[in-house]
Amino acid sequence: MSQPPSVQRTAICIDKVCKVYGPPDSGVVALHEVDLTIYDNEFFTLLGPSGCGKTTLLHLIAGFEDVTAGTIRLFGKDIVSLPPNKRPINTVFQHYALFPHMSVLENVAFGLKMKSVAADTAQARAQEMLELVQLQQFSHRMPNELSGGQQQRVAVARALAPHPKVLLLDEPLSALDLKLRQSMRDELKRIQKTTGITFIFVTHDQEEALTLSDRIAVIESGEIQQVAVPKELYEAPRNRFVAKFIGDVNLIDIEIDDMTDNGLVRVRTKSGDLIEAVPNGSGHKCGPGHVAIRPERLNVTRKGGDGILTGRVRELIYLGTDTQIIVETEGSYELTVRVQNAHQSHVDVSPGDIVHLRPDAGTVQLLAD
Amino acid sequence: MAGGINLQTNWSTKASNSISGKQFLQLFPAMAAISFFLIGPLTFILIYSFLTPGTYGGVEWQFSTESYLQFLFERDLITDELIFENAYLLVFLRSLVLALIATISCLLIGFPTAFFIATRSEHNRNMWVLLITVPYWVNLLIRTVSMLFILRDEGPINAALIGTGIISEPIHMAYTNFAIGMGLIYSYLPFMVLPVYASLERFDFRLMKAAYDLYAGRWSILLRVILPVVKPGLIAGSLLVFIPCLGAFIAPDILGGGKKLMIGNLIAMQFQASRNWPFGSAAAMILLTIVLIALTVAARQPRPGKEVA
Ligand SMILES: Nc1ncnc2c1ncn2[C@@H]1O[C@H](COP(=O)(O)OP(=O)(O)OP(=O)(O)O)[C@@H](O)[C@H]1O
Ligand SMILES: [Mg+2]
Numbered sequence: 001m002s003q004p005p006s007v008q009r010t011a012i013c014i015d016k017v018c019k020v021y022g023p024p025d026s027g028v029v030a031l032h033e034v035d036l037t038i039y040d041n042e043f044f045t046l047l048g049p050s051g052c053g054k055t056t057l058l059h060l061i062a063g064f065e066d067v068t069a070g071t072i073r074l075f076g077k078d079i080v081s082l083p084p085n086k087r088p089i090n091t092v093f094q095h096y097a098l099f100p101h102m103s104v105l106e107n108v109a110f111g112l113k114m115k116s117v118a119a120d121t122a123q124a125r126a127q128e129m130l131e132l133v134q135l136q137q138f139s140h141r142m143p144n145e146l147s148g149g150q151q152q153r154v155a156v157a158r159a160l161a162p163h164p165k166v167l168l169l170d171e172p173l174s175a176l177d178l179k180l181r182q183s184m185r186d187e188l189k190r191i192q193k194t195t196g197i198t199f200i201f202v203t204h205d206q207e208e209a210l211t212l213s214d215r216i217a218v219i220e221s222g223e224i225q226q227v228a229v230p231k232e233l234y235e236a237p238r239n240r241f242v243a244k245f246i247g248d249v250n251l252i253d254i255e256i257d258d259m260t261d262n263g264l265v266r267v268r269t270k271s272g273d274l275i276e277a278v279p280n281g282s283g284h285k286c287g288p289g290h291v292a293i294r295p296e297r298l299n300v301t302r303k304g305g306d307g308i309l310t311g312r313v314r315e316l317i318y319l320g321t322d323t324q325i326i327v328e329t330e331g332s333y334e335l336t337v338r339v340q341n342a343h344q345s346h347v348d349v350s351p352g353d354i355v356h357l358r359p360d361a362g363t364v365q366l367l368a369d
Numbered sequence: 370m371a372g373g374i375n376l377q378t379n380w381s382t383k384a385s386n387s388i389s390g391k392q393f394l395q396l397f398p399a400m401a402a403i404s405f406f407l408i409g410p411l412t413f414i415l416i417y418s419f420l421t422p423g424t425y426g427g428v429e430w431q432f433s434t435e436s437y438l439q440f441l442f443e444r445d446l447i448t449d450e451l452i453f454e455n456a457y458l459l460v461f462l463r464s465l466v467l468a469l470i471a472t473i474s475c476l477l478i479g480f481p482t483a484f485f486i487a488t489r490s491e492h493n494r495n496m497w498v499l500l501i502t503v504p505y506w507v508n509l510l511i512r513t514v515s516m517l518f519i520l521r522d523e524g525p526i527n528a529a530l531i532g533t534g535i536i537s538e539p540i541h542m543a544y545t546n547f548a549i550g551m552g553l554i555y556s557y558l559p560f561m562v563l564p565v566y567a568s569l570e571r572f573d574f575r576l577m578k579a580a581y582d583l584y585a586g587r588w589s590i591l592l593r594v595i596l597p598v599v600k601p602g603l604i605a606g607s608l609l610v611f612i613p614c615l616g617a618f619i620a621p622d623i624l625g626g627g628k629k630l631m632i633g634n635l636i637a638m639q640f641q642a643s644r645n646w647p648f649g650s651a652a653a654m655i656l657l658t659i660v661l662i663a664l665t666v667a668a669r670q671p672r673p674g675k676e677v678a
Contacts, residue, residue: 049529062582097579101597110593157394162584 007306008039009075011166011198012061017070018223019056019137024068031057031222033070038166038200040075045201047209048219051244054202057219058168062199063087067304074165085114086127087352094149096151098143101346103155103232111162119305132191157192166198173208185212206246206359210234225351230253234294238280248337256286256366265366267291270331273309275359277366290367295324295338301356309357311335313349327355335356411657418650426644436651457635461655464631467546467621468614471553472561475610476603479561483602484595486562487569498566501559509556513623516552517543520624544626552620560609568602569595604667612660625636632656 013211019031030053038044044055059065061072063084070079071266079087090111098107108129112122117304130136133153143151152172159167172188173181189212192199209216218225218233219242226238237243240251254267257274264276267289277291309328319339325337336358349355385644418436418674420428436638438444443454502661504512518524520542527539540550572595580590618633632652639649 054484064578064581084578084581085586089582091582093575093579095575097573097575099576099579099594099598101600110580110585112585114584114589158583209390 009236010037010073011040011042012036012038012200013039013073013076013077014057014061015071015073017057017060017072019053019065021058028322029222031060033254034133034222034224035162035218036224036227040198041196043075043189043199043201043212043214045203045209045220047203047205047206047216047218047245052219053143053222054219055170056158056222057093058170058200058202061166062091062168073345085270088163088165090162090164090167092152092155092159092167092172094171094174096143096155096175098151098154098158100143103140104135104141104146107143107154108139108158108161110158115162120164121169126157126161129161130154132160133187133193140250146270148176149184151241152176152184153187160191160195160197160249164197169199169201169203171202173203174205179207188212210246218245220245236278236361236365237292237367239367240290240305242290243365248295248336248338250295250298251290251367252293252335253331254289254291256289258286264312267364267366269329271363272331273329275307275309275364277364278362279366280368290369293335293359296322296334296340297360298327298335298337298357299360300325300337300339304356307358309335309359311355311357313351313353313355315351316349325349325355327357329348394597405511414653417598418654420647422645422647426625426640428646433647436645436647437655439648440651440655457652460630460635461632461659463546463629464615464633466549467553467631468611470550471557471609471614472607474550474554475558475561476607477604479558482602483562483569485565486566487572488574494570498563501562504555504621505559509619510623512556512639513619514520515553516555517548518622520548520551520662543624544628546625546629548624549621549631553614553617555563556617556620557610557614560613561606564605564609565599565602568599570600588667600670604670608664608667612661616656 014034014036017034018029021028021030034057046057048054056065061069061081063086064080067080070080074087074089080317099110102110105126108124109122113119114123116334117125119322120131127136127139128138133156134309135150135153135157138146138150138154143154146154151178154177155172156169169188173184176184179214185208189201190348201209201212210233213230215227215229216233217227220241226233226242228236233242234246235247237246243249252269254277257266257268260266263279266274267277268274275291298309301308309327309329311327313325314328314334315326317324317326318358319338320341322338322340327335327337329335335357417428419432419434421431421433421435423429434662435600438451440457441453441455442451444450468541474611482501486501489497521527522539522541522543524543526542527536530536542551552642576594576598577590584595591645600645615631616633617631618637621631621634622630622637625634627634633653636649636652638657641651643649
């Protein structure tokens with residue numbers, strides 16, 4: 001779960017890649033100077049809202065689109081000038097794109113056939129891939145005789161059969177219903193572990209990204225916002241976009257006061273409370289800024305004091321396992337607090353009460369913007 | 370395993386076996402029209418083909434297989450022996466060959482055209498389809514005659530070739546099998562383009578991307594992905610070109626100068642100048658048989674999955 005060690009081999013190196021659709025000076029800029037390093041055997045996820053450029057980046061790696069500037073290297077070899085059928089990279093498409101006139105087995109064997117693998121070897125390999133996705137008994141069906149989840153697994157088997165060096169998956173689960181999506185998620189993780197192939201997975205679903213990935217790159221408007229392991233992304237978001245995109249968060253306007261001697265930054269909220277925040281490494285000057293605190297990291301206490309936020313309870317929302325407390329502060333910003341209902345004693349507050357909120361140590365994150 | 374398929378067939382047999390009274394009423398007008406305009410005349414032709422020709426056209430009600438024999442044999446006037454005669458067979462053969470060549474040429478020209486149209490933007494596609502049908506606003510006879518003007522010795526093609534000094538004598542194109550072929554292709558090309566376009570328009574071009582990603586080159590994508598998927602359109606287009614080409618009579622009449630007969634001309638002649646209605650009817654029945662064979666062959670092509678519906 002920690003940062004991959006530097007001894008790991010680089011599978012894909014994306015170096016200052018730009019993509020402009022249409023004329024270079026007046027077209028749509030889909031990606032601005034993207035730099036990314038993806039390691040071998042890694043389950044890497046591109047996460048971002050619709051239209052941020054995830055598919056574009058995947059298409060550049062697969063070769064369906066040409067880069068406007070920059071280079072892409074696969075295990076050190078520049079591949080930008082190779083067409084898709086010359087890149088040892090396969091894609092699982094969001095819409096499956098199974099060949100409707102071929103049986104499941106023929107679909108899976110297609111890539112091998114195109115690579116001129118001997119027919120019997122191709123058959124055996126295709127069968128092996130169908131076993132990997134647990135569809136061996138469906139090999140003679142036509143794609144339209146399969147359910148959505150089964151089609152998805154055929155698409156995965158088809159893309160894996162030719163032994164690609166990297167597998168690209170463009171929102172492969174988004175067309176499935178929730179139950180199926182969860183089981184396919186486990187399936188994908190298992191397949192990635194078994195085959196050891198580098199997966200580059202695209203999604204706009206943060207939960208999917210957090211549960212599946214070794215590392216995640218958050219993209220917004222064609223720019224990489226942060227690349228980190230899931231835990232770090234959630235607990236130490238770099239900027240407001242990342243903090244808001246992943247999970248629920250309290251974003252608080254603050255003034256940076258000064259550094260403390262234990263490496264933390266002292267910040268002052270609009271209501272005058274002083275708290276300590278973890279700096280994000282990009283150097284801070286005194287002045288306005290933002291901090292992020294996750295709702296479950298705030299604890300309701302009875303007494304105020306240093307390092308504690310104060311406000312009045314506006315609303316209690318019962319969420320089953322949790323209760324959410326909406327607290328209005330004097331600085332006229334709202335804080336959301338989430339307490340587990342198992343800890344009943346903490347929730348005996350009612351609307352109108354003055355409460356004091358103590359953040360867990362080291363969970364207030366100072367943001368870069 | 371085949372649960373889905375069984376379900377479908379059960380459903381369709383059920384639907385075709387039990388037509389309710391209401392469904393029958395809905396079908397009645399179409400059935401009546403088909404019986405009246407198709408089955409009626411066909412029955413007449415079938416009966417006529419087994420009768421004896423009347424002296425001044427028409428038929429005499431006397432059973433005879435002479436018309437069918439006449440197709441392959443000539444009766445010696447004195448000994449009444451049957452002598453093999455291939456003149457009519459050659460007419461059928463020419464028709465078959467010309468119709469096949471026209472169909473293949475229409476496939477070769479029509480597929481790229483349809484592909485081009487199907488890959489334009491939605492707005493432009495409609496315009497291109499409209500343009501394809503423009504020649505149809507003009508009568509077939511006039512279009513065929515203009516083809517003759519283009520191909521004849523003094524026509525623009527020869528004039529241009531002589532004018533640029535490539536040839537000194539005009540190439541005789543009018544009144545040849547070549548001219549007939551050109552006429553057929555020109556007349557029936559849209560019947561190929563439109564159904565192929567209809568298939569290609571529904572074709573999921575993302576499949577091309579998937580094939581390209583799986584190491585397929587251009588030709589493999591065309592032969593292994595696009596053509597198999599749009600095959601129903603190719604078959605429909607081929608039938609729509611082949612069948613009318615086989616029975617065509619305006620193109621051979623005008624562009625063949627009446628010397629290169631096709632089945633259509635042969636049949637027309639029997640009902641007009643030669644006044645041999647039974648032989649004309651027999652020729653028509655033979656033509657019909659060929660067409661039915663062609664249709665059966667086409668229908669037996671296995672089609673991928675849902676394309677059947
Ligand atoms: N072929 C194209 N021509 C012009 N602009 C394009 C083209 N493809 C994508 N774009 C634009 O580039 C930007 C990024 O698109 P992209 O498809 O990469 O987004 P995405 O992150 O995959 O979104 P989604 O989650 O909706 O799939 C969008 O603004 C889109 O409108
Ligand atoms: Mg996309």
